[in-house]
Amino acid sequence: MSKITFAIGGVHPDDAKLSRGCAIEVLPLPQTLYVSMAQHLGAPAKPIVAVGDKVKTGQVIAEPGGFISAFVHSPASGTVKSIGPRKDLAGNNVMHVEIAVEGDEWVEGVDLSDTLVTEIPEDRAAILDKIKACGVVGLGGATFPTHVKLNPAPGSKAECLILNGAECEPYLTSDFRIMLERTKEIVVGAAIMQKVLGGCRTVIGIEENKPEAIAAMKKAVGELPYDIEVLPLKKKYPQGGEKQLIQAVMHREVGSGGLPISVGAVVQNVATSLAVYEAVQKNKPLITNTLTITGNCLPVEKQHNYLFRIGMPLSYIAEYAGGVPEGAAKLISGGPMMGRAIANLDAATVKGSSSILYLSEESTKRGQESFCIRCGRCADACPMGLEPFLLNRLYKAGDVAALEANAAQDCIECGCCLYSCPAYIPLLDNVRQAKGMALGAIRARAAAAKAAAEAAKAAADKNNKN
Amino acid sequence: MAYIVSPNPHIHAAVSTKKLMLDVIIALCPAAIVSFLFYGLSEIAIMAFSIASCVVLEWAITKYLLKKPSTTGDLSAIVTGMLLAMNLPPTCPLWVVFIGAVVAIAVAKMTFGGIGQNIFNPAITGRVFLLVSFPTFMTDWTVPAGFISNVDAFSGATLLGQVPILGALEADKLVNLQTLFRNIGGSAGEISALALLAGWVYLLVRKVIKPWITLSIFATVAVVAGIFHLADPAQFTGPLFNLLTGGMILGACFMATDYVTSPMSTWGGVVYGVGIGFIVMMIRYFGSYPEGMSFAILFMNMAVPLINMKFHQRKFGRK
Ligand code: SF4
Numbered sequence: 001m002s003k004i005t006f007a008i009g010g011v012h013p014d015d016a017k018l019s020r021g022c023a024i025e026v027l028p029l030p031q032t033l034y035v036s037m038a039q040h041l042g043a044p045a046k047p048i049v050a051v052g053d054k055v056k057t058g059q060v061i062a063e064p065g066g067f068i069s070a071f072v073h074s075p076a077s078g079t080v081k082s083i084g085p086r087k088d089l090a091g092n093n094v095m096h097v098e099i100a101v102e103g104d105e106w107v108e109g110v111d112l113s114d115t116l117v118t119e120i121p122e123d124r125a126a127i128l129d130k131i132k133a134c135g136v137v138g139l140g141g142a143t144f145p146t147h148v149k150l151n152p153a154p155g156s157k158a159e160c161l162i163l164n165g166a167e168c169e170p171y172l173t174s175d176f177r178i179m180l181e182r183t184k185e186i187v188v189g190a191a192i193m194q195k196v197l198g199g200c201r202t203v204i205g206i207e208e209n210k211p212e213a214i215a216a217m218k219k220a221v222g223e224l225p226y227d228i229e230v231l232p233l234k235k236k237y238p239q240g241g242e243k244q245l246i247q248a249v250m251h252r253e254v255g256s257g258g259l260p261i262s263v264g265a266v267v268q269n270v271a272t273s274l275a276v277y278e279a280v281q282k283n284k285p286l287i288t289n290t291l292t293i294t295g296n297c298l299p300v301e302k303q304h305n306y307l308f309r310i311g312m313p314l315s316y317i318a319e320y321a322g323g324v325p326e327g328a329a330k331l332i333s334g335g336p337m338m339g340r341a342i343a344n345l346d347a348a349t350v351k352g353s354s355s356i357l358y359l360s361e362e363s364t365k366r367g368q369e370s371f372c373i374r375c376g377r378c379a380d381a382c383p384m385g386l387e388p389f390l391l392n393r394l395y396k397a398g399d400v401a402a403l404e405a406n407a408a409q410d411c412i413e414c415g416c417c418l419y420s421c422p423a424y425i426p427l428l429d430n431v432r433q434a435k436g437m438a439l440g441a442i443r444a445r446a447a448a449a450k451a452a453a454e455a456a457k458a459a460a461d462k463n464n465k466n
Numbered sequence: 467m468a469y470i471v472s473p474n475p476h477i478h479a480a481v482s483t484k485k486l487m488l489d490v491i492i493a494l495c496p497a498a499i500v501s502f503l504f505y506g507l508s509e510i511a512i513m514a515f516s517i518a519s520c521v522v523l524e525w526a527i528t529k530y531l532l533k534k535p536s537t538t539g540d541l542s543a544i545v546t547g548m549l550l551a552m553n554l555p556p557t558c559p560l561w562v563v564f565i566g567a568v569v570a571i572a573v574a575k576m577t578f579g580g581i582g583q584n585i586f587n588p589a590i591t592g593r594v595f596l597l598v599s600f601p602t603f604m605t606d607w608t609v610p611a612g613f614i615s616n617v618d619a620f621s622g623a624t625l626l627g628q629v630p631i632l633g634a635l636e637a638d639k640l641v642n643l644q645t646l647f648r649n650i651g652g653s654a655g656e657i658s659a660l661a662l663l664a665g666w667v668y669l670l671v672r673k674v675i676k677p678w679i680t681l682s683i684f685a686t687v688a689v690v691a692g693i694f695h696l697a698d699p700a701q702f703t704g705p706l707f708n709l710l711t712g713g714m715i716l717g718a719c720f721m722a723t724d725y726v727t728s729p730m731s732t733w734g735g736v737v738y739g740v741g742i743g744f745i746v747m748m749i750r751y752f753g754s755y756p757e758g759m760s761f762a763i764l765f766m767n768m769a770v771p772l773i774n775m776k777f778h779q780r781k782f783g784r785k
């Protein structure tokens with residue numbers, strides 16, 4: 001039993017990894033793909049193709065729209081049919097490039113073979129360029145552009161690269177499957193990132209409920225010529241939360257509003273590591289990822305782990321897997337703790353898609369809200385050490401200063417509070433709002449301080465000139 | 467077909483107010499059953515009447531006065547009813563029980579807005595009110611006929627009441643570790659230390675409560691009684707005597723741990739427990755009542771908002 005885990009709070013939902021035994025299957029291409037321009041954190045990508053253009057698989061179809069942004073590539077070969085707004089998961093309009101699929105003819109220079117390439121390029125800048133050119137983003141949820149994260153600002157030094165294989169969300173098994181089936185590629189990907197970061201300590205953290213993955217990783221690490229550790233972690237949600245994982249592995253706490261690099265940490269998901277491998281060693285852009293079809297109202301024989309191409313409508317994948325099951329009351333993209341309810345099943349998959357999860361009404365229905373009985377369970381569960389019952393009260397009172405003093409802005413929206421509340425108080429719903437208010441106040445203050453500093457500087461300059 | 471669209475989390479732990487209260491009810495059962503065995507039908511009547519009064523009062527108040535949906539479904543009124551009954555002597559007339567229920571539910575709980583809003587523990591408020599208003603009924607410890615004979619029962623009085631009569635030295639001799647297993651007399655909830663502790667352990671195992679409040683009360687009582695007893699055994703009863711007599715165990719295990727009226731944080735709970743332990747010993751040694759548990763808890767209930775302001779959870783990434 002591993003005792004390694006984060007120190008504050010956390011909950012233990014049933015892990016329900018029902019689809020753990022389902023090997024990854026490749027989904028066939030649909031007739032049409034809809035490629036979102038907002039698949040990553042930051043500015044949306046700008047399309048560089050026009051309607052009627054012929055595109056090949058892996059061809060760049062959109063360029064980064066800012067410093068924090070990413071390239072997007074065509075997931076198949078065919079013709080650009082339209083460029084325009086289309087509804088995403090939540091029903092919001094987002095720019096998409098529609099591609100009429102004609103085949104799967106790849107661009108030149110991509111190594112499509114299965115051969116493992118273990119030789120890592122020497123040039124750090126060239127590696128980063130490749131990662132950027134292949135549109136790699138973090139696949140653990142935040143979809144932050146990977147080349148930015150791997151290139152810490154001057155003055156900060158990476159002391160530890162943590163590969164997140166915790167997969168602490170119940171139900172999800174896509175990370176588990178790639179750790180079993182693409183083990184060595186993930187290790188090479190980790191070694192590449194380790195090199196980019198200057199050879200820091202590198203740890204692959206895996207929760208104990210995946211012993212096969214731990215064994216496979218240990219074996220792969222032993223067989224490959226890199227200096228990488230495999231660290232079994234205790235099963236506890238949210239182990240995969242960035243700040244929690246850093247604390248579990250390094251015993252350091254990222255301060256409020258701080259980035260992991262402030263304590264010398266860089267965290268990357270195992271799926272990202274695989275994407276890095278494919279980008280750097282195979283020159284293959286990020287147009288595929290693994291997704292789990294699972295749920296408690298879906299018989300296990302109908303559950304799958306699929307290798308999908310970005311742009312496939314969720315409805316296409318659901319249909320292919322046999323349709324939305326009888327008894328599904330809620331459809332979720334992501335895990336049951338932090339995933340998002342699917343309002344629009346026609347939405348297209350994106351780089352960070354990880355699942356279609358069907359939950360039965362019984363398991364997902366929220367109970368009737370009643371009075372807070374001050375049991376303190378929400379505070380015990382909160383991995384950030386917040387007091388959700390208090391934040392809830394302060395939010396209702398609209399007391400922004402007190403919200404900030406009680407660290408509403410530190411909430412990571414993990415859902416542990418509401419999950420644990422016997423009175424079914426919509427804690428996270430309200431704390432999320434409260435967090436927005438507190439962050440707003442902090443930003444407004446920072447902006448005002450900056451403006452004041454600039455005004456003072458301008459005045460000083462003027463005086464100097466006189 | 468429309469599917470539910472709502473924010474995360476999409477699942478919930480198998481916990482609800484009702485389930486927690488049900489666990490408290492289950493935990494109180496061993497002690498209640500022991501009291502039935504020793505005190506017989508009259509105790510059963512008190513228990514049934516107390517629970518019924520509390521539930522009906524809460525129901526009537528929410529329905530006719532507050533005009534809100536009834537909250538009796540959360541079972542907390544049953545818990546209050548049980549605790550109130552267990553705090554009364556077995557000879558208590560039913561109309562006195564009813565007044566206790568009115569004070570507990572109508573005054574202590576519902577005027578503050580119902581569960582979660584009250585400052586004082588309802589059952590204790592009811593008991594203290596009765597103790598002050600009807601001292602004769604509340605200190606009548608004649609033992610009614612039970613289903614099993616009361617060979618061990620200390621004839622018709624609580625041990626605490628014996629201290630002024632027998633003196634601390636003699637009273638101390640009446641209590642030893644075997645007391646745990648015996649009928650120690652007193653109100654229904656004070657008879658069997660073992661049954662109460664079994665219920666407390668059940669609550670711990672079910673993770674309904676944490677042990678810190680109870681343990682800090684016990685520890686404080688042991689230390690304070692130990693010091694005084696060492697200083698002057700003729701005047702001050704010892705730790706074991708004080709831990710096993712009166713409402714100590716019932717209060718420390720079931721009343722002081724009431725969620726609503728105890729602090730939220732672990733360290734806050736420790737401070738609260740130490741406060742209760744200290745106050746109860748001061749009342750027992752120097753006060754005019756032989757028993758001080760209810761007063762001590764009520765007093766510390768008042769300090770809870772203050773304690774909650776001072777003691778917070780340790781926040782991640784902040785010193
Ligand atoms: S959602 Fe926010 S407040 Fe709730 S437990 Fe998680 S971090 Fe704490």
Ligand code: SF4
Binds near residue numbers: 371379420
């Ligand atoms: S878990 Fe719910 S009932 Fe308990 S203190 Fe928190 S908000 Fe109140």
